[in-house]
Amino acid sequence: xxxxxxxxIEDFGLSKKHQQRTLFSKIGIVGCGKDGxxxxxxxxxxxxxxxxxxxSEDRIQNAYNRLSIVLDRxxxxxxxxxxxxxxxxxxxxxxxxxxxxxxxxxVIEAIRAEASERKxxxxxxxxxxxEEVVTPECIIATNSTTIIITELSSELKHRERCVSLHFxxxxxxxxxxxxxxxMYTSEEVYNSVLKFVKMVDRQAIPVEESAGLISIxxxxxxxxxxxxxxxxxxxxxxxxxxxxxxxxxxxxxxxxLADILGIDKINRWMENLYTEFxxxxxxxxxxxxxxxxxxxxxxxxxxGFYKYDVNGKIVGTGPLxxxxx
Amino acid sequence: MKILVINCGSSSIKYQFFxxxxxxxxxKGIVEKIGMKxxxxxxxxxxxxxxxFEGEILDHKIGIEYILGVLSSPKHGCIxxxxxxxxxxxxxxxxGEKFSESVLITEEVTQELEKFCELAPLHNPPNLKGIYAVRxxxxxxxxxxxxxxxxxxxxxxxxxxxxxxxALYKKYGIRRYGFHGTSHxxxxxxxxxxLKADPAKVKIITCHxxxxxxxxxxxxxxxIDTSMGFTPVEGLIMGTRSGDIDMGxxxxxxxxxxxxxxxxxxxxxxxxxxxxxxxxASDMREICSAADKGDERCLLAIKMLNYRIRKxxxxxxxxxxxxxxxxFTGGLGENSDITRAGVCEDLEFLGISINNQINEGLxxxxxxxxxxxxxxKVMVVPTNEELMxxxxxxxxxxxxxx
Numbered sequence: 204x205x206x207x208x209x210x211x212i213e214d215f216g217l218s219k220k221h222q223q224r225t226l227f228s229k230i231g232i233v234g235c236g237k238d239g240x241x242x243x244x245x246x247x248x249x250x251x252x253x254x255x256x257x258x259s260e261d262r263i264q265n266a267y268n269r270l271s272i273v274l275d276r277x278x279x280x281x282x283x284x285x286x287x288x289x290x291x292x293x294x295x296x297x298x299x300x301x302x303x304x305x306x307x308x309x310v311i312e313a314i315r316a317e318a319s320e321r322k323x324x325x326x327x328x329x330x331x332x333x334e335e336v337v338t339p340e341c342i343i344a345t346n347s348t349t350i351i352i353t354e355l356s357s358e359l360k361h362r363e364r365c366v367s368l369h370f371x372x373x374x375x376x377x378x379x380x381x382x383x384x385x386m387y388t389s390e391e392v393y394n395s396v397l398k399f400v401k402m403v404d405r406q407a408i409p410v411e412e413s414a415g416l417i418s419i420x421x422x423x424x425x426x427x428x429x430x431x432x433x434x435x436x437x438x439x440x441x442x443x444x445x446x447x448x449x450x451x452x453x454x455x456x457x458x459x460l461a462d463i464l465g466i467d468k469i470n471r472w473m474e475n476l477y478t479e480f481x482x483x484x485x486x487x488x489x490x491x492x493x494x495x496x497x498x499x500x501x502x503x504x505x506x507g508f509y510k511y512d513v514n515g516k517i518v519g520t521g522p523l524x525x526x527x528x
Numbered sequence: 529m530k531i532l533v534i535n536c537g538s539s540s541i542k543y544q545f546f547x548x549x550x551x552x553x554x555x556k557g558i559v560e561k562i563g564m565k566x567x568x569x570x571x572x573x574x575x576x577x578x579x580x581f582e583g584e585i586l587d588h589k590i591g592i593e594y595i596l597g598v599l600s601s602p603k604h605g606c607i608x609x610x611x612x613x614x615x616x617x618x619x620x621x622x623x624g625e626k627f628s629e630s631v632l633i634t635e636e637v638t639q640e641l642e643k644f645c646e647l648a649p650l651h652n653p654p655n656l657k658g659i660y661a662v663r664x665x666x667x668x669x670x671x672x673x674x675x676x677x678x679x680x681x682x683x684x685x686x687x688x689x690x691x692x693x694x695a696l697y698k699k700y701g702i703r704r705y706g707f708h709g710t711s712h713x714x715x716x717x718x719x720x721x722x723l724k725a726d727p728a729k730v731k732i733i734t735c736h737x738x739x740x741x742x743x744x745x746x747x748x749x750x751x752i753d754t755s756m757g758f759t760p761v762e763g764l765i766m767g768t769r770s771g772d773i774d775m776g777x778x779x780x781x782x783x784x785x786x787x788x789x790x791x792x793x794x795x796x797x798x799x800x801x802x803x804x805x806x807x808x809a810s811d812m813r814e815i816c817s818a819a820d821k822g823d824e825r826c827l828l829a830i831k832m833l834n835y836r837i838r839k840x841x842x843x844x845x846x847x848x849x850x851x852x853x854x855x856f857t858g859g860l861g862e863n864s865d866i867t868r869a870g871v872c873e874d875l876e877f878l879g880i881s882i883n884n885q886i887n888e889g890l891x892x893x894x895x896x897x898x899x900x901x902x903x904x905k906v907m908v909v910p911t912n913e914e915l916m917x918x919x920x921x922x923x924x925x926x927x928x929x930x
Binding site: 208 | 539563564565568569577578579580581582583584585586590593594596597598601604665768785786787790791792794795798799
């Protein structure tokens with residue numbers, strides 16, 4: 204290496220007052236399942252460093268592999284170059300230790316709790332662990348849609364720094380994000396999060412604190428109605444999806460979308476919403492319960508309303524329909 | 529006159545500080561990774577000594593503040609006070625139909641430039657950030673905008689229009705604007721200086737062959753046509769851009785591959801060109817070394833690149849009713865003897881004949897590479913857009929003070 208003098212840049216400002224850090228230069232994610240991977244990819248693609256916490260080396264490896272597959276798919280569809288993929292992956296680090304979150308300015312909890320009743324306790328525990336290691340300025344968020352952020356943050360020392368934000372996972376083109384302010388959330392924190400959403404090139408939708416936000420409430424009601432139409436024999440599964448897609452110009456039909464989002468997850472959403480509102484329209488349709496019990500969760504188990512190959516491509520209809528595609 | 533030239537990209541700022549009266553570059557450098565982890569400022573003094581400044585650089589304004597701080601610092605700087613800077617010249621990519629030459633930046637000018645952000649969404653917004661930053665940091669120092677599109681303003685309407693509904697031109701300004709104007713202008717006028725020719729009497733074709741590439745037909749000192757159009761993807765084959773392609777193929781591919789406009793844009797801008805054909809690289813050196821080993825697709829990529837340039841030379845000779853000077857510039861044009869030789873092959877009928885002995889191994893040097901008897905003077909002229917921006921800035925400031 205040739206002779207290069209190295210200096211700290213702070214000494215060369217005109218006013219010598221620029222000691223602050225770049226906002227959102229490093230973000231943390233706890234739990235790197237489908238949602239966590241999605242957030243990691245979006246943040247990294249927009250130039251941020253990402254560290255994610257998982258429970259085992261295996262899960263870390265799995266997350267890397269899934270990230271790589273998703274990016275490869277984008278390259279195959281001409282949406283990205285090899286160089287960009289390398290850059291995105293190089294900014295994402297997996298870890299088992301919460302201490303690695305310490306210099307993050309934003310940490311998002313995205314764990315996948317298997318059983319509903321444990322969900323809130325588990326998430327509270329995660330929030331506490333995050334708070335132990337990060338600075339008081341660090342913003343803590345949950346990606347959960349049916350958990351109330353005020354309840355989640357109630358046991359923290361700095362409650363004003365908590366928000367809830369919901370990214371959409373079914374398509375990378377869904378450039379929108381619901382942002383929820385809790386009872387304790389400060390104006391400053393909320394505005395910073397809106398800035399974060401803008402930095403990752405999404406439209407922020409401010410949402411009042413309410414289980415299911417806008418998106419999940421609309422979708423669960425739609426899916427239940429679609430199941431009802433199917434059970435009454437009004438139309439076939441494929442036709443119901445077609446009417447929704449072609450007739451209303453949607454990207455996916457309600458059943459297709461259920462398989463993408465995961466029927467296990469939808470079932471939990473519905474349970475939570477029903478508990479919260481007590482309104483039967485959120486009570487999971489028998490069809491959903493049946494698929495959930497049979498562990499036919501959708502694309503990730505290769506079977507749900509439809510059947511899938513390992514690449515997630517539809518190859519036929521599932522047990523609820525004998526239609527030919 | 530001391531002039532600071534600034535070129536703001538989306539996450540970088542290049543700068544050069546000129547003392548034009550003394551013909552010196554007092555300092556130059558680059559700020560990179562703005563707003564990201566690991567941002568830095570790399571500064572090179574006139575002596576060649578390099579200094580790396582590491583630390584957080586939040587945005588363009590802070591980047592420019594550090595540039596000014598370094599330039600005026602006792603330890604690494606070259607001026608005692610910022611008042612020594614007489615003016616700042618900015619590279620601005622898109623000047624739309626409004627700006628036909630470099631201008632002094634006023635409130636009205638920035639308002640106009642805001643409007644062109646839609647036409648150059650990747651380039652104009654950071655250019656503007658740089659202008660606003662300088663305005664707030666050193667408001668008393670005049671600023672000048674030098675446009676990539678301005679030189680092509682002389683293109684006649686029959687050359688810049690697309691044959692699509694005229695309403696779209698009126699509605700969105702869909703037309704050919706051309707880019708690399710500062711480079712084409714610099715090398716063509718430099719070529720005239722070297723040849724001691726009157727620009728008003730010669731017909732020049734300039735080939736700016738870098739990562740992006742364009743050719744320009746310059747008749748009697750004015751650009752009358754250029755290969756880039758509404759966006760920089762039209763025209764020559766580039767590192768990763770396709771250049772000219774049948775629209776029908778574009779819509780067909782979008783249907784078949786089920787992709788939208790965004791992915792299609794990435795496909796033709798980043799997956800195409802030399803990279804797309806060779807499947808190996810966008811860099812000519814890598815392609816040449818693979819071609820030497822017999823890689824068929826690399827050989828094809830080289831042939832295609834040369835062929836496309838040759839077609840444009842023929843077209844522009846026809847458009848101008850002849851050609852007197854052919855200039856190569858840009859990374860590839862300045863350094864690749866193979867490309868220059870490949871392009872000029874079989875063009876003797878046009879009066880183009882290069883001297884292989886001079887051409888071979890010539891890198892980054894002003895030189896006439898054609899044979900004595902060649903009717904057309906073929907030249908290599910390294911481009912210097914920063915100097916051109918500095919000179920424009922100086923001229924505008926001088927005209928103000930007169």
